[in-house]
Structure formats: structure tokens, C-alpha cells
Amino acid sequence: MSISESNSIACSLLIDMKGCQEIKKTKQGTQYSIDPTKEPTIIFKDSVGNKKEMKFKQNCTITITHEKILYNRDDVIIKAV
16 A cells, blocks of 8 residues: 555445556555546445545545545545535
């Protein structure tokens, strides 16, 4: 896990993921490289079933586990869908 992945959000169901390139699988989960020029988005349901969309402001990495998405707050915008 990257040192920049300091925040997390609960993810009970991953619905759709576009423009995210898998880097490697780790013990924590799967790490992805994010390049905003590819217009990446992640749509998921949080722990209470609310549908959320994650968009990215800059190049970064994220890690997706079975229960949450680890990210850096400065790189991401999360909004309800």
C-alpha cells in the first residue's frame, strides 16, 4: 500500500470501474494506478447501501479490498449518485 493511501471508505459492492489500471495484488487488496487523462471513475455502494461515485483530480494510486477503498483525500472527489 502506498503511503498516500491514508483514507478509506466502506465499499460493500463494487458496481463499475473504468479507466483504472491494475498494478498488483497485495495482502491488503488490489492496487490500481489512476491517470485522470483516461477519465477514471469508480461506482460502488457504501456500507449502508448508498450509491457513490469516486472521481480523481490527479495521478495517484488506490487500493481496493473486500470491504473498503483506500485512497488519498487530496486526489479524490466522492459524491452520491
